[in-house]
Amino acid sequence: DADVTQTPRNRITKTGKRIMLECSQTKGHDRMYWYRQDPGLGLRLIYYSFDVKDINKGEISDGYSVSRQAQAKFSLSLESAIPNQTALYFCATSTGTSETGAYNEQFFGPGTRLTVL
Amino acid sequence: RKEVEQDPGPFNVPEGATVAFNCTYSNSASQSFFWYRQDCRKEPKLLMSVYSSGNEDGRFTAQLNRASQYISLLIRDSKLSDSATYLCVVIIRSGGSYIPTFGRGTSLIVHP
Numbered sequence: 001d002a003d004v005t006q007t008p009r010n011r012i013t014k015t016g017k018r019i020m021l022e023c024s025q026t027k028g029h030d031r032m033y034w035y036r037q038d039p040g041l042g043l044r045l046i047y048y049s050f051d052v053k054d055i056n057k058g059e060i061s062d063g064y065s066v067s068r069q070a071q072a073k074f075s076l077s078l079e080s081a082i083p084n085q086t087a088l089y090f091c092a093t094s095t096g097t098s099e100t101g102a103y104n105e106q107f108f109g110p111g112t113r114l115t116v117l
Numbered sequence: 118r119k120e121v122e123q124d125p126g127p128f129n130v131p132e133g134a135t136v137a138f139n140c141t142y143s144n145s146a147s148q149s150f151f152w153y154r155q156d157c158r159k160e161p162k163l164l165m166s167v168y169s170s171g172n173e174d175g176r177f178t179a180q181l182n183r184a185s186q187y188i189s190l191l192i193r194d195s196k197l198s199d200s201a202t203y204l205c206v207v208i209i210r211s212g213g214s215y216i217p218t219f220g221r222g223t224s225l226i227v228h229p
């Protein structure tokens with residue numbers, strides 16, 4: 001079974017609809033992240049959470065909200081979807097830093113392809 | 118200026134060639150560095166971490182140049198299966214936290 005899962009994998013919706021993307025992980029990691037990827041723009045950070053009570057805005061949080069329901073679950077919501085939110089969305093997890101202070105690698109889910117018409 | 122910059126390519130090379138990518142970063146306080154590989158529209162996966170002393174994993178070598186603020190990835194004896202997008206990741210301080218910042222990726226195409 002995959003360690004980081006995302007649902008749905010594909011979604012087509014209409015402008016103005018509320019959409020929720022869900023991410024679950026079995027890795028036991030405290031840190032979770034939501035990114036969007038657009039062609040030619042790489043991955044951009046939307047929100048991140050370092051533990052259940054910690055939520056932080058990333059580079060492009062406008063138009064999005066998140067909920068960290070448990071250590072294993074981190075949901076991303078689009079309250080009123082618009083066409084320029086059409087993108088590939090990735091959830092990722094990581095542990096904290098290592099004993100040397102080095103950041104540890106991230107593990108990504110398979111992505112959700114969202115199309116807003 | 119974007120905090121992490123990469124040449125998007127594509128780099129189009131024959132099998133067996135050696136190819137190198139650079140990634141520049143603007144924040145001199147950056148602590149950790151990584152190269153990820155992403156196959157077409159799939160999730161990124163860690164290729165290798167980049168250590169101050171440089172590190173090698175088979176045909177792949179990563180180096181860090183703190184003075185000039187760039188990291189590099191060298192691929193020797195390219196294989197068809199190396200065709201992918203290579204993402205540079207730099208851990209950058211934002212507010213009170215260190216968070217991963219991705220470059221836009223460099224596309225590599227290895228042809229027969």
